[in-house]
Amino acid sequence: MSTPPTPPDQPDQPDEPDRPATGPTEPLTSGDPLGDGPERPGATPPPPPAAAAPTGPRRLTRSSSDKVLGGVAGGLGRYFDIDPIIFRIGFVVLTLAGGAGAIAYVAAWLLVPADPAPGQPPAGPSRGLTYVGVFVLVIAACVALGPGLFLIGPPLVGLGLIALLGVALWRAAEDRGGDGGTALRRAGLGLLLIVVAGVAFVAVTIGAAVGGGAVIAGLVIAIGAGLALAAFTGGARWLVLPALMLAVPLGFVAASGLEVNQGVGERDYRPTTVSELRDGYDLGVGDLRIDMRGIDLPDGRTPLKINLGVGSARVFVPEDVCVASDLRVGVGYARVLDRDSGGLDVDWKHSPREDPGVKRLVIAGDVGIGAVQVVHQPDEIGDRDFRGEDFRGRGFDPLAQDDPACEATA
Amino acid sequence: MSRRGFDPASLVAGIAVSALGVVLLLDQVDAIDLGFGYLAPALLAVVGSILLAVGLTGRR
Numbered sequence: 159m160s161t162p163p164t165p166p167d168q169p170d171q172p173d174e175p176d177r178p179a180t181g182p183t184e185p186l187t188s189g190d191p192l193g194d195g196p197e198r199p200g201a202t203p204p205p206p207p208a209a210a211a212p213t214g215p216r217r218l219t220r221s222s223s224d225k226v227l228g229g230v231a232g233g234l235g236r237y238f239d240i241d242p243i244i245f246r247i248g249f250v251v252l253t254l255a256g257g258a259g260a261i262a263y264v265a266a267w268l269l270v271p272a273d274p275a276p277g278q279p280p281a282g283p284s285r286g287l288t289y290v291g292v293f294v295l296v297i298a299a300c301v302a303l304g305p306g307l308f309l310i311g312p313p314l315v316g317l318g319l320i321a322l323l324g325v326a327l328w329r330a331a332e333d334r335g336g337d338g339g340t341a342l343r344r345a346g347l348g349l350l351l352i353v354v355a356g357v358a359f360v361a362v363t364i365g366a367a368v369g370g371g372a373v374i375a376g377l378v379i380a381i382g383a384g385l386a387l388a389a390f391t392g393g394a395r396w397l398v399l400p401a402l403m404l405a406v407p408l409g410f411v412a413a414s415g416l417e418v419n420q421g422v423g424e425r426d427y428r429p430t431t432v433s434e435l436r437d438g439y440d441l442g443v444g445d446l447r448i449d450m451r452g453i454d455l456p457d458g459r460t461p462l463k464i465n466l467g468v469g470s471a472r473v474f475v476p477e478d479v480c481v482a483s484d485l486r487v488g489v490g491y492a493r494v495l496d497r498d499s500g501g502l503d504v505d506w507k508h509s510p511r512e513d514p515g516v517k518r519l520v521i522a523g524d525v526g527i528g529a530v531q532v533v534h535q536p537d538e539i540g541d542r543d544f545r546g547e548d549f550r551g552r553g554f555d556p557l558a559q560d561d562p563a564c565e566a567t568a
Numbered sequence: 569m570s571r572r573g574f575d576p577a578s579l580v581a582g583i584a585v586s587a588l589g590v591v592l593l594l595d596q597v598d599a600i601d602l603g604f605g606y607l608a609p610a611l612l613a614v615v616g617s618i619l620l621a622v623g624l625t626g627r628r
Contacts, residue, residue, distance in 0.1 A: 387582070
């Protein structure tokens with residue numbers, strides 16, 4: 159109690175005009191300084207209800223007295239009446255297991271207001287959301303207008319979605335009110351919702367990848383229309399979550415060009431004559447290997463088409479063949495002989511000069527998520543190429559000297 | 569159940585979600601080719617618009 163509280167965010171207005179005045183209320187416990195101001199041990203008895211400060215659902219704020227960084231875990235622990243160390247351990251574990259903990263912590267830091275100062279009303283909740291909304295829109299504009307900022311987009315999409323989910327769960331728990339005895343049940347409900355959301359995310363991704371994308375897009379439109387119509391009868395903001403749960407995985411599948419209805423497994427092709435070459439090699443998920451080193455390709459163009467949903471495609475070509483390539487990789491890595499590129503939306507086109515009398519292999523490839531590599535020998539590919547350890551990122555250099563195999567011999 | 573009146577945030581969210589759905593549908597019918605370069609700002613714009621609308625109109 160000796161530590162002065164952190165000054166709160168200044169609310170746009172002391173009271174939200176549209177907050178229901180008759181929401182579920184509960185008496186403040188000794189550990190809950192969130193409703194009418196901070197706890198004051200030894201102070202005079204609380205005034206009668208009629209003279210009390212504005213009442214309403216118990217609110218989550220960042221703790222100013224029990225904090226390591228931003229007071230998020232301290233505030234959560236106080237809100238749910240659980241030891242904050244549990245939340246701290248959770249944040250650390252989730253951070254080490256992929257970084258989600260750090261993202262969630264930062265999102266909560268941004269969205270959850272700090273403890274109100276003594277004598278001040280609780281911080282208004284709308285200002286933080288306004289700031290976050292403006293921030294996300296500015297980033298959206300930067301991502302759209304500046305190719306250099308392209309790669310920072312996807313992590314921010316995840317950050318925005320996590321923040322939105324967190325706000326929704328927070329509001330859902332807050333609106334239900336209740337006392338500390340129901341906190342565990344609410345936390346369990348929140349975790350259940352997250353698990354359900356994760357399962358739904360995977361299910362929608364699979365559904366979109368096997369060809370149900372148009373139906374899912376229609377559902378998104380229908381939910382959006384429902385949201386807009388519901389605005390005139392009080393609103394149905396909760397519909398945003400199912401809409402995004404459908405739209406985000408569908409967008410991911412659409413952007414990556416992911417299609418998994420072409421089979422699953424390993425495919426190893428070793429054609430020895432031109433007639434054994436297929437028109438196209440398709441695989442949904444797995445490892446596709448095409449060894450063309452046993453073929454004596456004729457002079458002129460020989461087309462080769464590859465379509466892979468998720469996985470690794472490797473093409474081994476003879477030393478005397480000039481390779482032209484037109485490759486698209488949604489997420490992953492592309493390599494053609496000594497050039498490579500990786501990341502999102504890899505769009506690779508390379509067409510060496512077409513000299514007469516040259517054996518020319520024209521590769522057209524489309525990979526959703528994964529790697530496509532065209533090399534002469536297997537030892538040019540490391541075992542871990544799919545995860546990008548071999549990625550050198552030199553990209554396509556139009557001034558680079560073409561493969562000697564592309565030059566006509568006298 | 570009482571009528572709670574007009575909620576601008578739901579209207580903004582509905583329009584944004586519908587627009588995103590239309591873009592996704594156009595990709596599904598091969599009218600456009602959606603890549604991450606377009607998807608990322610589109611998603612960010614939708615999420616940002618919703619957050620902004622909720623923030624400006626107040627939460628219920």
